[in-house]
Amino acid sequence: MSTDDGPSLTFLGKLFLLFFVAVCAAGAWWLFTREDGAVSGGPGPDPDPGTGEQVDPGNQTVVRIAYGTEKKRWLIWAVEEFEKTRDGKNIEIELLGMGSIEGARATVAGDPQIHVWSPASAAYVDVFRNQWELEHGGDPILHMEDLALTPMVYVMWKDRYDAFVAHYGELNFDTVAEALAEPGGWGTIANKPEWGFFKFGHTDPNKSNSGLLSLVLMAHHFHDKTTSLEMADIVNPDFQTWLRSIEGNVSGLIHSTGTMMRDMVLKGPSTYDVIFVYENLAIDYLKNAEGRWGQLHVVYPKLNAWNANPYCIIDAPWSTDRERKAARTFLDFLMTEPIQAQSLTHGFRPGNAAVPVIGPESPLELYAKYGLRVDVPAVTEPPRGDAINNLLTGWQRIRSAN
Amino acid sequence: MNFSAFSLRSTGWLVLACGVAALFGTGCVEESSHSHTEVAREAPDALKVVFTYGSEKEKWIDVMTAEFNAAGHETTSGQPIVVEAIAMGSGECVDEILNDKREVHITSPASAVFISLGNAESQTKLGRDLVGPTQDLVLSPVVIAMWKPMAEALGWPDKALGWREVHEMALNEQGWASLNYPQWGRFRFGHTHPEYSNSGIISLIAETYAGAGKQRGLTLADVADPKTGQYLEEIEKAIVHYGRSTGFFGRKMFSTGPEYLSAAVLYENMVIESCDKEGLPFPVVAIYPKEGTFYSDHPIGIVDRDHVTADHRAAAEKYIAFLTAPDQQERSMEFGFRPADVTIELNERFTAQFGVDPQQPQTTLEVPDVAVTQAILELWHERKKKSNVVLVLDTSGSMKHESKMANAKGGARQLIEMLGDEDSFSFLPFNDNATLWVMRNEKVGQKRDEANRQIGSLFANGGTALYDAIIEGHRHIAETDATDRINAIVVLSDGADRDSKQKLEKVISVIAADAESASGGVRVFTIGYGSGALADVLGRIADASRGKYYEGTPENIEKIFKEISTFF
Numbered sequence: 001m002s003t004d005d006g007p008s009l010t011f012l013g014k015l016f017l018l019f020f021v022a023v024c025a026a027g028a029w030w031l032f033t034r035e036d037g038a039v040s041g042g043p044g045p046d047p048d049p050g051t052g053e054q055v056d057p058g059n060q061t062v063v064r065i066a067y068g069t070e071k072k073r074w075l076i077w078a079v080e081e082f083e084k085t086r087d088g089k090n091i092e093i094e095l096l097g098m099g100s101i102e103g104a105r106a107t108v109a110g111d112p113q114i115h116v117w118s119p120a121s122a123a124y125v126d127v128f129r130n131q132w133e134l135e136h137g138g139d140p141i142l143h144m145e146d147l148a149l150t151p152m153v154y155v156m157w158k159d160r161y162d163a164f165v166a167h168y169g170e171l172n173f174d175t176v177a178e179a180l181a182e183p184g185g186w187g188t189i190a191n192k193p194e195w196g197f198f199k200f201g202h203t204d205p206n207k208s209n210s211g212l213l214s215l216v217l218m219a220h221h222f223h224d225k226t227t228s229l230e231m232a233d234i235v236n237p238d239f240q241t242w243l244r245s246i247e248g249n250v251s252g253l254i255h256s257t258g259t260m261m262r263d264m265v266l267k268g269p270s271t272y273d274v275i276f277v278y279e280n281l282a283i284d285y286l287k288n289a290e291g292r293w294g295q296l297h298v299v300y301p302k303l304n305a306w307n308a309n310p311y312c313i314i315d316a317p318w319s320t321d322r323e324r325k326a327a328r329t330f331l332d333f334l335m336t337e338p339i340q341a342q343s344l345t346h347g348f349r350p351g352n353a354a355v356p357v358i359g360p361e362s363p364l365e366l367y368a369k370y371g372l373r374v375d376v377p378a379v380t381e382p383p384r385g386d387a388i389n390n391l392l393t394g395w396q397r398i399r400s401a402n
Numbered sequence: 403m404n405f406s407a408f409s410l411r412s413t414g415w416l417v418l419a420c421g422v423a424a425l426f427g428t429g430c431v432e433e434s435s436h437s438h439t440e441v442a443r444e445a446p447d448a449l450k451v452v453f454t455y456g457s458e459k460e461k462w463i464d465v466m467t468a469e470f471n472a473a474g475h476e477t478t479s480g481q482p483i484v485v486e487a488i489a490m491g492s493g494e495c496v497d498e499i500l501n502d503k504r505e506v507h508i509t510s511p512a513s514a515v516f517i518s519l520g521n522a523e524s525q526t527k528l529g530r531d532l533v534g535p536t537q538d539l540v541l542s543p544v545v546i547a548m549w550k551p552m553a554e555a556l557g558w559p560d561k562a563l564g565w566r567e568v569h570e571m572a573l574n575e576q577g578w579a580s581l582n583y584p585q586w587g588r589f590r591f592g593h594t595h596p597e598y599s600n601s602g603i604i605s606l607i608a609e610t611y612a613g614a615g616k617q618r619g620l621t622l623a624d625v626a627d628p629k630t631g632q633y634l635e636e637i638e639k640a641i642v643h644y645g646r647s648t649g650f651f652g653r654k655m656f657s658t659g660p661e662y663l664s665a666a667v668l669y670e671n672m673v674i675e676s677c678d679k680e681g682l683p684f685p686v687v688a689i690y691p692k693e694g695t696f697y698s699d700h701p702i703g704i705v706d707r708d709h710v711t712a713d714h715r716a717a718a719e720k721y722i723a724f725l726t727a728p729d730q731q732e733r734s735m736e737f738g739f740r741p742a743d744v745t746i747e748l749n750e751r752f753t754a755q756f757g758v759d760p761q762q763p764q765t766t767l768e769v770p771d772v773a774v775t776q777a778i779l780e781l782w783h784e785r786k787k788k789s790n791v792v793l794v795l796d797t798s799g800s801m802k803h804e805s806k807m808a809n810a811k812g813g814a815r816q817l818i819e820m821l822g823d824e825d826s827f828s829f830l831p832f833n834d835n836a837t838l839w840v841m842r843n844e845k846v847g848q849k850r851d852e853a854n855r856q857i858g859s860l861f862a863n864g865g866t867a868l869y870d871a872i873i874e875g876h877r878h879i880a881e882t883d884a885t886d887r888i889n890a891i892v893v894l895s896d897g898a899d900r901d902s903k904q905k906l907e908k909v910i911s912v913i914a915a916d917a918e919s920a921s922g923g924v925r926v927f928t929i930g931y932g933s934g935a936l937a938d939v940l941g942r943i944a945d946a947s948r949g950k951y952y953e954g955t956p957e958n959i960e961k962i963f964k965e966i967s968t969f970f
Contacts (some may be wrong), residue, residue: 194562194692196617196765251618251768265744266541267697270766291747293761402619 061326064094064112066103068120068209069258070278071148071309074346078339082330091326099255100209104128108135113318116327118147120209120257120278121307123216126385142315142324146308147334148280148348151300151376152213155264155282156274158295163190164273171274171299173221176200177242180249186273201252201272203260205395210257213305214276215391218243220303220380228381234390240398247398261285268293278307279372283347283363286370298371305380308351448482451717452505454498456512456600457489458648458669459540459700462737470724475717483717491646492600496520499532505709508718509533510702512600515607515769517701522772524706536701539725540739543763544604544696545688547655547673548665550757553687555581564691565612568665569633572640578664586660591640592651593667595968596782601648603775604696605667609634610778611767612693618768625777635785643888643925644786646968648672654948659683662948669698671738674756690762697766699742789825789970790843790887792875793817796895796931798833801862806896806932809956813963814857817892820967823847826887828878829856832871833864834901843882868895869902869909872926872943876912879924888970889924892963893943894954897934906939914946925949927966931959 067075075095082088098106100119107114108131117128125141132140154171156164161171167189168175179189179198187193203211219229222239233239251272252260261281264272265288282298289296311334313327333339340350349357349364357374358365364374383391455463467487475483490498492511498504500523511517517533524532546568553559555578556567571577571589578586594602611617613633614624624630642663645651652672655663656679673688702725704710704718724730731741735749738756752760770778793814801807821827827849829841840856841849875891882889899906917923926947928940931954944951950969952962 194764196694262744266538266740266742267766268761268763270694270763285744288744292744 060090060092061322062092062094063115063323063326063330064096065116065118065327065330066096066098066106066114067116067118068100068103068309069097069256070120070150070210070261070281070307071118071343071346071348072097072258073284074148074343074348077342077346078334081339082333085333087329087333091329093330097256097258099203099207099211099257100124101205101212102207102255104131107140107314107316108132110316110318113316115314115316115319115323116330117312117314118309119312120150120309121213121305121382122310123209123212123305123307123382124388125310125312126382127388130385136317138315140312140314140316142313143328143331144310144312145331145335146351147311148340148343148351149306149308150278150280150348151304151306151379152210152217152276153279153282154274154276154299154301155261156297156299157269157293158297160186160190160195160269160273161297161299163192166190172301173218173246176274177245181245195269195273199251199271199273200246200249201260201264201275202250202277203257204253204255205392207255208257209307210277211253212388212392213307215243215247215395216383216388217301217303217305217380218246219391221301224303226303226378226380229383229387229391231387231390234387234394240394243394244398244401247395248402257281265289265292278347280347282370283367283372286367296370300371300373300377302377303380304376304378305382306376309348448484449477449713449717451483451485451507451714451721453485453487453508453510453718453721454490454495454504454506455487455510455702456492456495456698456700458512458542458600458671458698459510459737459739460489460649462540462734462739463487463489465733466725466730470721475720477713477717479713481713483720485717485721491598492516493598493603496523496532499705499707500524500527505707506705507710507714508702508704508721510539510700512698512700513604513696514699514701515603515696515775516600517703518769518772519775531706533703534706536703537722537726538742539700539702540731540734540742541700542669542671542698542739543688543690544601544608544698545668545670545673545690545758546665547652547668547676547686548689549660549683550685550687552578552583552586552660552664553689555583558687558689562692563689564693565609565637566693568640569612569637571664572637586664589640590642590662590664591637591666592642592655592663593644594648594651595644595646596779598646598968599648600698601667601669602644603779604698606634606778606782607770607775608691608693608695608767609637610781612691617694617765620768620770620774622774622777625774625781631781631785634781638782638785638787639886641787641888643890643969646965650950652676656682656686658948665689669738670740670758673758674738674751677756685757687757688759688762690759690764692765694765694767695763696769697763783822786822788887789821790828790879790882790884790889791817791821791825791970792828792830792879792891794871794875794891794893795829795831795860796833796866796868796897797831797860797862798864798866798897799862800866800897800934801931804932805956807860807862809959810894810931811857811860813894813954813959815854816960816963817967818846818850818853818857820964821846821970825970826882826884827853828875829853830871830875830878831860832867832874834867835864836867836870836874836902839878842878865901866895866897866899867901867903868893868899869904869906871902872909873904873912876916876924876926880916890949890970891924891926891947892929892966893926893940894929894931894959895935895940896931898936898939906942909943910946913943917947923947925969927969928952929954929959929962929966931955 079093101124103117104124107117182188185197186195202214205211205215219233222242223233254260257277260275261277264275265285286296311331335352337355340352340355343350347363364372467485471484495509495511496516499506520532556563574580577588593605596602596606613630648668651666652668655666656676670688673686676686702722704715728743731743731746734741748760752758825846826843827846828843830839879889926944926949928944929952930937930940941951954962
């Protein structure tokens with residue numbers, strides 16, 4: 001630790017100096033904050049330097065939003081832009097990043113007191129409504145609007161993808177199951193023992209929407225159907241056996257899709273060879289991956305699902321009218337064209353139909369060489385609440401037995 | 403000068419300039435980069451935020467914290483925020499909070515393993531987590547750092563190396579001679595104590611995975627399998643000693659050379675930093691074990707305890723946001739860390755020129771669950787390299803004063819408490835008589851109470867025959883010939899030698915000659931106790947044996963003994 005051996009003042013000297021400096025600073029401040037020729041209006045809220053409007057920092061409305069982390073980068077930017085607006089001076093947006101399903105549970109529990117729930121998709125909305133009905137009664141959703149859309153994709157390291165398809169022909173849930181069961185790992189698959197065992201990751205379906213959709217789309221793939229899953233599909237013994245062959249060896253199972261994508265890029269192929277996540281995350285992280293490890297490749301499953309990132313304003317016992325209106329104000333801001341256009345930069349397909357998805361600046365066209373595409377193969381119908389509950393129960397039993 | 407032409411704003415600048423000029427003129431403007439502790443003293447009403455962290459990242463955190471504190475951050479009510487950052491072992495970070503030894507607001511051990519262990523214990527104890535949600539600060543893979551020619555002798559870089567080669571070399575009684583390098587002696591390996599240091603626990607988990615032939619899904623049955631225990635024990639045979647600090651291992655390895663260690667479990671960033679040091683006999687390279695390794699990902703989180711107020715939380719979030727901002731993340735590469743910010747590309751320090759490979763590790767291991775980790779620690783206690791420890795304790799008349807004897811006894815008892823049941827203990831209290839052995843080669847597990855009684859029976863009297871006592875202790879170990887153990891002498895003395903027949907140079911030559919022997923010799927840990935102790939003499943004795951010297955006081959003596967215990 002350094003010590004200063006320069007000249008020192010007496011205590012009185014320091015006091016005098018401090019007083020002098022304080023007077024200078026106070027005078028300077030007073031002079032700075034007066035407009036030339038203006039007269040101060042006395043105590044009151046600070047004037048907005050941009051508009052001259054009154055801003056009252058003691059009277060801000062806080063809107064707490066539980067959101068899925070797949071849209072973290074876009075939302076954080078949007079909040080920063082909102083803070084520059086007139087409305088943004090009086091409304092404070094508190095973003096709480098959590099898995100989609102975690103967010104639903106926290107909203108029902110009222111801990112913390114959430115005003116808006118924005119999961120990655122509407123897949124869990126039915127279950128959320130049922131849970132809310134049991135806890136609080138009534139329909140929890142005052143208003144719901146889709147913010148931005150993204151389908152599901154496999155994201156794989158390009159060199160490993162090339163080796164994989166050279167051996168298996170195609171990347172799909174069947175070949176993933178085969179690779180996971182391969183005792184020789186990459187040594188057998190591609191004569192690359194240094195790559196270790198084949199590692200496929202998705203998030204925890206109990207906490208995260210993308211994890212849940214992984215199971216849902218596995219079920220659709222197995223039964224080769226696009227219509228809504230039935231209970232008979234879920235409890236089919238062959239399906240459960242096949243599901244076990246994948247879920248007994250899956251990696252990751254964390255609560256956040258955004259974190260999973262980030263980990264893959266941060267820590268490289270040693271963590272995952274391939275993950276099943278949202279298209280927008282792949283787009284968001286493509287360049288970062290090249291800066292650290294190498295090229296990623298994107299593959300769309302034959303049967304897909306839209307994740308529309310609904311923004312659900314909650315009719316909660318703890319919400320005031322002011323908070324609900326503030327939540328609506330922020331939603332309106334998110335749906336404006338400039339903010340929606342920025343969602344495209346983060347890989348989303350804008351919820352505002354006036355903002356085109358295709359065009360020379362569209363990442364879907366710019367990054368076509370990574371496997372990205374504008375058209376999405378067949379889209380499945382969302383599942384019902386009882387099918388989801390049984391799918392999760394079956395999965396839990398597979399994991400417990402492991 | 404026409405004042406009427408000046409606007410009010412211009413006048414404001416002039417007035418402010420006068421104030422600043424006054425500060426500069428008196429020389430009262432201090433340097434902008436205060437250490438965080440200095441700022442704390444000058445702002446007694448500041449909100450102090452205590453941050454404990456794994457010392458692996460000390461250099462980066464020191465610089466960043468000084469900058470944060472100098473920037474004058476405040477709470478919403480205008481109270482200055484000061485962060486006090488305290489480096490320690492990762493285990494200590496968790497231990498201090500669990501046992502309420504310090505009011506900590508933010509913590510960052512070197513890896514998530516400690517967060518998991520800490521949260522599990524906290525849930526058991528209090529029904530709440532130790533630390534809230536965490537995020538990574540910086541990354542550094544755990545590697546086996548090896549002298550480049552030795553790695554090449556094993557086939558690197560054409561052949562991927564790992565725990566298999568470490569295991570084979572640990573078992574090989576011919577050592578490097580089997581590869582036509584007899585001048586390198588036996589294979590000497592090091593990793594830190596797994597209960598105190600992140601790299602230590604990581605080493606153990608990785609050895610266990612390698613022994614079980616797995617990369618994930620390690621179970622209690624795998625740990626209990628006798629083959630796994632045998633594999634672990636065979637690797638541990640090559641250990642020269644344990645220790646609390648990965649940094650200490652790295653510094654000793656780089657400063658002492660291949661005769662001290664052939665390889666050690668360190669962090670990638672330390673290999674990069676070794677390239678900045680002059681005088682190394684060979685370059686050091688990072689081996690990323692082919693069986694798999696871990697990232698040290700330095701998770702940071704806010705402590706979940708009642709003393710963390712809303713203001714502390716807000717201040718902590720500001721500090722964390724500062725550390726994770728792009729500028730600070732970019733600068734972590736100066737210290738050899740991989741930024742946790744994925745938007746930052748790795749720079750030229752992450753290349754073969756610096757002994758590392760940015761495309762590694764290719765295989766990482768899954769963090770086992772808490773029960774399995776605890777089982778691995780228990781297995782290590784059974785299978786670790788045992789120690790043969792001689793305590794040489796000054797009981798001269800000067801030890802009467804300032805509670806020195808009472809506190810030294812407390813420290814000695816700390817040593818006894820931390821030795822394992824199968825460790826061997828010998829005790830030589832000395833004054834002007836340096837041959838009064840009270841215990842010789844006793845198994846600690848059978849004689850722990852006896853050792854404590856002997857310690858308790860001491861009183862201060864007589865002169866100081868320090869050199870004779872050390873030589874006597876050394877002679878005893880040589881006669882014991884326990885080459886399969888960590889042989890160590892712990893010496894505590896509070897004053898200069900007055901009564902020895904032998905001279906200091908004799909002590910140094912005996913110890914140094916032994917240190918260069920094939921077995922690696924006896925480590926001497928010296929404690930200079932109180933103001934009368936001669937630091938340079940005791941320091942030379944420790945250095946000659948590649949041990950360590952400590953400055954002891956009655957207040958810190960127990961802590962010193964505890965730290966010395968981590969070497970065994």
